[in-house]
Amino acid sequence: xxxxxxxxxxxxxxxxxxxxxxxxxxxxxxxxxxxxxxxxxxxxxxxxxxxxxxxxxxxxxxxxxxxxxxxxxxxxxxxxxxxxxxxxxxxxxxxxxxxxxxxxxxxxxxxxxxxxxxxxxxxxxxxxxxxxxxxxxxxxxxxxxxxxxxxxxxxxxxxxxxxxxxxxxxxxxxxxxxxxxxxxxxxxxxxxxxxxxxxxxxxxxxxxxxxxxxxxxxxxxxxxxxxxxxxxxxxxxxxxxxxxxxxxxxxxxxxxxxxxxxxxxxxxxxxxxxxxxxxxxxxxxxxxxxxxxxxxxxxxxxxxxxxxxxxxxxxxxxxxxxxxxxxxxxxxxxxxxxxxxxxxxxxxxxxxxxxxxxxxxxxxxxxxxxxxxxxxxxxxxxxxxxxxxxxxxxxxxxxxxxxxxxxxxxxxxxxxxxxxxxxxxxxxxxxxxxxxxxxxxxxxxxxxxxxxxxxxxxxxxxxxxxxxxxxxxxxxxxxxxxxxxxxxxxxxxxxxxxxxxxxxxxxxxxxxxxxxxxxxxxxxxxxxxxxxxxxxxxxxxxxxxxxxx
Numbered sequence: 125x126x127x128x129x130x131x132x133x134x135x136x137x138x139x140x141x142x143x144x145x146x147x148x149x150x151x152x153x154x155x156x157x158x159x160x161x162x163x164x165x166x167x168x169x170x171x172x173x174x175x176x177x178x179x180x181x182x183x184x185x186x187x188x189x190x191x192x193x194x195x196x197x198x199x200x201x202x203x204x205x206x207x208x209x210x211x212x213x214x215x216x217x218x219x220x221x222x223x224x225x226x227x228x229x230x231x232x233x234x235x236x237x238x239x240x241x242x243x244x245x246x247x248x249x250x251x252x253x254x255x256x257x258x259x260x261x262x263x264x265x266x267x268x269x270x271x272x273x274x275x276x277x278x279x280x281x282x283x284x285x286x287x288x289x290x291x292x293x294x295x296x297x298x299x300x301x302x303x304x305x306x307x308x309x310x311x312x313x314x315x316x317x318x319x320x321x322x323x324x325x326x327x328x329x330x331x332x333x334x335x336x337x338x339x340x341x342x343x344x345x346x347x348x349x350x351x352x353x354x355x356x357x358x359x360x361x362x363x364x365x366x367x368x369x370x371x372x373x374x375x376x377x378x379x380x381x382x383x384x385x386x387x388x389x390x391x392x393x394x395x396x397x398x399x400x401x402x403x404x405x406x407x408x409x410x411x412x413x414x415x416x417x418x419x420x421x422x423x424x425x426x427x428x429x430x431x432x433x434x435x436x437x438x439x440x441x442x443x444x445x446x447x448x449x450x451x452x453x454x455x456x457x458x459x460x461x462x463x464x465x466x467x468x469x470x471x472x473x474x475x476x477x478x479x480x481x482x483x484x485x486x487x488x489x490x491x492x493x494x495x496x497x498x499x500x501x502x503x504x505x506x507x508x509x510x511x512x513x514x515x516x517x518x519x520x521x522x523x524x525x526x527x528x529x530x531x532x533x534x535x536x537x538x539x540x541x542x543x544x545x546x547x548x549x550x551x552x553x554x555x556x557x558x559x560x561x562x563x564x565x566x567x568x569x570x571x572x573x574x575x576x577x578x579x580x581x582x583x584x585x586x587x588x589x590x591x592x593x594x595x596x597x598x599x600x601x602x603x604x605x606x607x608x609x610x611x612x613x614x615x616x617x618x619x620x621x622x623x624x625x626x627x628x629x630x631x632x633x634x635x636x637x638x639x640x641x642x643x644x645x646x647x648x649x650x651x652x653x654x655x656x657x658x659x660x661x662x663x664x665x666x667x668x669x670x671x672x673x
Contacts, residue, residue, distance in 0.1 A: 163415020180413040187410025196383020211275030221444040222248035238298025242480035251470020293317035300485035324371040422492035433497040468501040540603035602628040618643030
């Protein structure tokens with residue numbers, strides 16, 4: 125008989141993740157919920173097929189490595205420093221608040237202090253996947269609110285990386301499995317751990333910072349996309365494994381540093397794009413394996429504990445984040461966005477819970493509560509954002525925002541002021557009155573200083589389009605990069621104004637079909653426009669053949 129456990133586990137995991145992910149997407153839920161449910165279905169706590177419970181954690185470990193590599197690859201010191209005055213103290217205080225709440229609940233459940241600390245830390249950190257997806261759907265990534273949320277998340281992630289490093293050394297003190305005895309006892313083990321981490325960090329900053337970019341550039345010059353992709357994966361997995369084998373630090377820390385060093389290279393964006401499919405695939409297996417660990421009967425056995433855990437995640441963390449942001453005198457819209465963004469937990473929570481159980485710090489019941497809290501909070505997060513959208517609309521109305529004067533006469537409306545939008549806006553100067561819809565505060569101020577009429581808000585919302593005077597507009601220019609977001613804007617605009625001419629940007633023929641189906645008058649592909657420009661510069665007709673004497 126062939127040994128098919130690995131193949132069966134991968135096929136069952138990815139196949140069911142696809143099915144339940146599609147169902148979750150159909151009901152407008154994060155697909156991550158579907159992946160977790162798929163894990164529950166193939167786990168040992170439900171009847172029917174059970175995936176290999178020894179292979180699944182190893183596949184999940186690869187998922188952790190690639191997830192952490194992705195976090196490091198997108199880690200930006202510049203972005204963090206831009207919002208450091210609120211993101212760093214805010215995240216630290218919120219982590220402390222959530223950890224204390226977790227310790228309190230653990231005490232009521234009769235757990236040890238160490239179990240409470242691991243439990244609280246796991247409840248304090250939000251899911252990168254869920255948060256970024258929610259912000260991207262609302263075009264908030266580049267806004268002041270989005271940058272604060274992402275910076276806050278980066279600080280949380282860094283704190284959890286530090287916790288993953290220190291927990292094994294402190295396990296004995298906290299009541300878990302003590303590290304192997306050595307010189308100096310617990311303090312010696314703690315100092316040894318910090319020493320190994322310091323040695324690894326120094327090695328990566330001194331050697332890795334030179335070697336990794338050099339390798340990438342050498343491989344890039346070969347012109348082989350396949351070899352470049354392989355080099356990126358080899359570096360990510362190799363550094364993660366080498367850091368564990370040589371320095372005794374976790375796979376997660378090694379992968380994070382590999383990504384962070386690679387992020388300094390000019391080829392970082394290409395590296396991120398090339399590895400994204402594999403990172404996504406193993407991230408799916410990671411969430412499936414987490415779902416396999418979830419004993420759903422905890423919801424029936426300990427309903428009050430599950431509700432208390434969910435309350436800490438959704439209410440306790442959110443209130444703490446809201447108060448912190450308000451304390452820093454930021455607008456209510458920023459405070460509410462940060463609160464909704466952090467009202468869920470995800471991948472780092474699972475990693476911490478798994479480490480806590482392996483160190484005998486956290487009881488298995490604690491891991492079940494964390495998993496239950498994660499699934500339920502991720503389910504509730506879209507609802508929270510839907511409520512947030514309605515609240516923000518009321519706040520805008522209460523603030524008395526009025527449409528610009530130009531919106532009362534025939535004019536054009538531009539959505540998206542990136543490279544394409546900027547070129548469109550500059551080209552339309554003097555040709556027609558223009559209203560620009562922009563949801564990023566600083567960019568909106570720059571537009572006003574440049575003499576443009578600006579509506580600050582998200583064009584996906586019909587009221588923002590109406591405020592820009594869409595009923596009187598002759599043209600709508602949709603220059604946002606995401607075709608799905610553009611489709612939603614076009615659909616709303618066409619319903620509000622059947623006569624307006626809608627001109628949108630697209631990337632592929634499928635995008636053109638989608639946007640025209642939603643109501644776009646014209647959808648333009650960059651490559652086609654480049655080709656037209658080249659043809660316009662080419663000779664009008666072929667030169668006559670040279671005569672042969």
